[in-house]
Amino acid sequence: MEQEFAHYLESGSLSISGFLLTNFKQLGLTAVELVLVLELQYQRQQQVFFPSAGSLAEITGLSEQTVYDELHQLVLKKIIAITRKHDRDEYSLRPLSKKISELLKQQVDVDEVTTTSAPAIESSANQRQTTVQMISKEFGRMLSPIELETITSWFDQDHYGNDLIQLALREAVLNQVYNLRYMDRILLNWHKANLQTAAQVEQYQQHRSNREMTANDGQQQPPQIPLFKIDKN
Numbered sequence: 001m002e003q004e005f006a007h008y009l010e011s012g013s014l015s016i017s018g019f020l021l022t023n024f025k026q027l028g029l030t031a032v033e034l035v036l037v038l039e040l041q042y043q044r045q046q047q048v049f050f051p052s053a054g055s056l057a058e059i060t061g062l063s064e065q066t067v068y069d070e071l072h073q074l075v076l077k078k079i080i081a082i083t084r085k086h087d088r089d090e091y092s093l094r095p096l097s098k099k100i101s102e103l104l105k106q107q108v109d110v111d112e113v114t115t116t117s118a119p120a121i122e123s124s125a126n127q128r129q130t131t132v133q134m135i136s137k138e139f140g141r142m143l144s145p146i147e148l149e150t151i152t153s154w155f156d157q158d159h160y161g162n163d164l165i166q167l168a169l170r171e172a173v174l175n176q177v178y179n180l181r182y183m184d185r186i187l188l189n190w191h192k193a194n195l196q197t198a199a200q201v202e203q204y205q206q207h208r209s210n211r212e213m214t215a216n217d218g219q220q221q222p223p224q225i226p227l228f229k230i231d232k233n
Contacts, residue, residue, distance in 0.1 A: 017041060018129035019100060021152065027099055028077060031145030035060055036070055037079065040091050049090035060142070127162045128155060135169055139178045150180050160187055163198035 017038055020027070024034040039059060043051045053071065057064040071091075074080045079099065081092045132151055136143050143151075154160045168186040172178065195201045 018126045021128050021132060021148070022155070023100075023103060024152075026103055027079070027096075029079065031149045032062070032066075032070055033074055033077075033079070034148060035145050036067070036074065037093075037096065040080065041093060044091075044093070049085075050088065051091075061144075131162050131165050131169075134166060135180075138169060138173050147180050150184065154184075154187065158187070158191070160191075161197060164190070164196070164201070167198040167201055 020029070020034060020037060024031075029037065036056065039056060040051070043049070053064050053067040056062070056071075057067045060067070062070070071080070075082065078095045081095050083090055083092045128151075132143065132148070135151070151165075154165055164187065165183070168183045168190075171186050172183050175182075190196075190201055193204065195204055
């Protein structure tokens with residue numbers, strides 16, 4: 001199973017970012033550590049294998065000392081490793097792939113594990129990653145660790161679907177309110193109204209719009225008052 005997962009991970013066909021957003025707490029990561037791991041993964045994709053603490057601090061908004069401390073914790077937790085390859089140091093994510101593989105073994109019956117399980121994990125994880133990327137893009141900034149925790153709780157604790165969260169994002173953007181607190185109030189109001197999918201919300205909004213139009217049409221129109229030109233002479 002671990003070899004299969006490593007194969008998908010190294011080939012780029014499995015989204016490690018999406019899986020981490022879904023399972024970072026089960027892997028023993030804090031939200032700050034998650035942000036650093038995601039940034040290290042992104043830097044590797046850009047062929048930057050050993051980014052400096054200063055550059056990571058500038059990107060994440062953390063202090064340089066905090067970055068040093070968190071990277072040290074990631075090494076101690078065996079999430080990342082510092083290796084030397086081609087006469088250069090680099091941060092390796094191979095220890096993380098091993099932990100993810102172990103987590104998958106706990107989640108899936110070993111007898112039922114097949115090579116098709118990886119694409120299934122990819123689909124669910126990619127949906128969450130897409131939602132996070134959409135929010136970050138609309139807000140015009142990188143999301144904070146606390147915001148990532150809020151989004152994770154929407155999925156894992158409140159069980160909101162991707163389509164519902166994305167619809168709440170659209171409502172927030174239309175109202176030019178770019179924060180998760182506003183989105184959370186929208187989602188909570190829909191939940192209280194027992195609206196669980198984007199389709200149900202849109203149907204409810206259309207029904208309410210039709211009722212308002214009908215009510216306005218039924219109101220008595222004010223009488224037309226003729227206007228006369230007054231002759232001053």
